[in-house]
Amino acid sequence: xxxxxxxxxxxxxxxxxxxxxxxxxxxxxxxxxxxxxxxxxxxxxxxxxxxxxxxxxxxxxxxxxxxxxxxxxxxxxxxxxxxxxxxxxxxxxxxxxxxxxxxxxxxxxxxxxxxxxxxxxxxxxxxxxxxxxxxxxxxxxxxxxxxxxxxxxxxxxxxxxxxxxxxxxxxxxxxxxxxxxxxxxxxxxxxxxxxxxxxxxxxxxxxxxxxxxxxxxxxxxxxxxxxxxxxxxxxxxxxxxxxxxxxxxxxxxxxxxxxxxxxxxxxxxxxxxxxxxxxxxxxxxxxxxxxxxxxxxxxxxxxxxxxxxxxxxxxxxxxxxxxxxxxxxxxxxxxxxxxxxxxxxxxxxxxxxxxxxxxxxxx
Numbered sequence: 001x002x003x004x005x006x007x008x009x010x011x012x013x014x015x016x017x018x019x020x021x022x023x024x025x026x027x028x029x030x031x032x033x034x035x036x037x038x039x040x041x042x043x044x045x046x047x048x049x050x051x052x053x054x055x056x057x058x059x060x061x062x063x064x065x066x067x068x069x070x071x072x073x074x075x076x077x078x079x080x081x082x083x084x085x086x087x088x089x090x091x092x093x094x095x096x097x098x099x100x101x102x103x104x105x106x107x108x109x110x111x112x113x114x115x116x117x118x119x120x121x122x123x124x125x126x127x128x129x130x131x132x133x134x135x136x137x138x139x140x141x142x143x144x145x146x147x148x149x150x151x152x153x154x155x156x157x158x159x160x161x162x163x164x165x166x167x168x169x170x171x172x173x174x175x176x177x178x179x180x181x182x183x184x185x186x187x188x189x190x191x192x193x194x195x196x197x198x199x200x201x202x203x204x205x206x207x208x209x210x211x212x213x214x215x216x217x218x219x220x221x222x223x224x225x226x227x228x229x230x231x232x233x234x235x236x237x238x239x240x241x242x243x244x245x246x247x248x249x250x251x252x253x254x255x256x257x258x259x260x261x262x263x264x265x266x267x268x269x270x271x272x273x274x275x276x277x278x279x280x281x282x283x284x285x286x287x288x289x290x291x292x293x294x295x296x297x298x299x300x301x302x303x304x305x306x307x308x309x310x311x312x313x314x315x316x317x318x319x320x321x322x323x324x325x326x327x328x329x330x331x332x333x334x335x336x337x338x339x340x341x342x343x344x345x346x347x348x349x350x351x352x353x354x355x356x357x358x359x360x361x362x363x
Contacts, residue, residue, distance in 0.1 A: 025300040025310075032313040036320060040089055043324040048332070049080040056081065088217040091225060091281060092323045093316040095214070096288060098229045098278040100315020102271040103289030104296075104308050105236055108243040109267040110173040113297070116290035119180045120268060122275040123284055124187035125157020126150035127210055130283075131194040134205045146209070147221070147280040154276035157183060162268050170261050176268075212283035212338025214323050221281045228277040232270045233312055239266060240304035247302060285338045287345025288315055294352060 045051040051059075051072045058069025059081055072078055102117035117123065129149035137145070165171045165179040195206050242263045245253040250260050279285070293311045300306050319337075322344070326335040 021301060022306075025303075025306045028296075028300050029306065029310050029313065032310060032317055036093070036313055036317040039317060039320050039324070040093070043089055043320055044081055044085045046324065046328055047080065047085065049074055049076050051077045051081060087219050087222055088214045088323070089320060090222050091217045092214050092319045094222070094225050094229050095278040095282045095285065096315035096317065096319030097233065097312045098225075098274040098315070099285065099289040099319070100292045100311040100313075101233050101236055101308060102274040102278075103315075104293035104304065104311035105239075105243070105267050106271050106289075107293050107297075108302075108304055108307075109246060109264055110176065111247060112173065112177070113294055114290070115177070116287075117271055117275040118184070118286075118289070119177060120271060121157035121161045121180050121183045121187065122154040122272050123279055124184045124191070125160075126154035126276055126279045127284060128157070128187050128190050128194075129153025130209050131191050131198075131206050134202050134209065135194050135198045138199055138202055143216075143221075143281075147224075151276045151280040154279065155272050157187065158268060158272035158276075162265070171264060176264075208336070209283045210338070211336030212279075212285040212341070213334070213336050214282055215327075215334050217281070225277045225281060228273055232273045232277075233308075236267075236270050236308060239263060239270075240308055243267070243304050244302070283338060285319070286342045287349065288318055288341055291345050291349050291352070292318055294349070 041053045041056050044056045045053055051074065055070050055072045055077065058071055059078060061068040062071060063082070072081065074080075099117060103115070106115045106117060106119065107113055127150070129152060130146050132153075133146045133149040161176065161180050161183050162171065164183070165175040167175065191206075191210075195203055198206060242253075242258050245256050245258050246260065246263065248256075254260055275289070292314045293307065296310045296314050297307060300310050318341075322340050323337055326337050326340045329335060
């Protein structure tokens with residue numbers, strides 16, 4: 001009778017480790033969703049017309065035809081919630097989701113943790129379109145015309161970056177980045193010229209738009225942005241497996257059946273739509289698309305099946321929290337959202353870089 005075969009205990013550790021990591025990632029995602037939902041309720045109730053959280057939930061329930069919870073006791077509570085705060089909050093959720101998803105996709109397809117949506121020229125191109133419309137309107141540009149120009153110019157600039165980076169029918173990550181830097185610099189020169197020739201009123205509007213803000217958001221703006229952002233995120237979820245394979249390297253991904261150039265082109269189109277839809281109504285908001293995916297990759301790992309949804313929810317959470325702070329920190333003053341995210345995001349990213357350098361961490 002043969003002796004029993006010894007079982008190598010190390011063979012059990014890999015599945016156990018994967019299960020623990022998967023469980024932790026799911027818990028992180030659930031925590032982000034719960035935190036975002038709680039922050040939405042708190043944010044909706046804060047302002048000149050204070051509405052307790054239980055009344056915010058009651059108002060939401062009644063609008064979904066559920067006779068649960070009390071309605072706002074303040075006579076202007078319903079109007080404040082549904083005409084002012086909820087449109088602003090929902091657009092903030094969409095903008096944050098778009099920027100978080102865009103950063104996650106671009107960092108994955110370029111295999112660069114420092115990549116962010118603005119690197120392909122969408123933000124600077126959108127700023128050129130908005131500034132041009134403001135100058136032509138003499139500082140009284142219609143919000144819809146301004147948003148439309150920002151969206152179109154943002155997509156056009158991203159397409160230009162892609163076409164200029166083509167070489168022999170293909171692109172490389174380094175060429176996309178370098179071309180994006182050059183096009184962004186050119187766009188900034190155009191913005192500087194438009195700011196110089198603008199009237200005083202137009203110059204003030206240019207500065208305000210570039211600082212980013214969700215003030216004055218209406219439901220019409222939400223209904224325009226929502227289909228674009230939701231559709232682009234849904235399409236991105238289909239590509240997560242191919243983006244994971246790209247992390248192995250272009251040659252390895254190609255050997256596994258991935259058409260690298262097609263995937264890169266699809267991602268650039270999706271990132272362009274996400275970013276253009278986000279900045280068209282909210283203006284330029286920095287660092288969200290860079291920091292949120294970067295931080296979450298350290299927490300949940302590089303698999304985009306979980307990283308992309310986490311970045312979507314994380315971006316929504318960050319914008320909701322930043323907007324709440326921007327409109328409540330100084331009483332009645334409404335701080336520019338882009339200024340606030342830059343003031344917070346810059347030091348946070350510097351700390352991440354220092355920690356990564358100290359730990360010797362790579363991509």
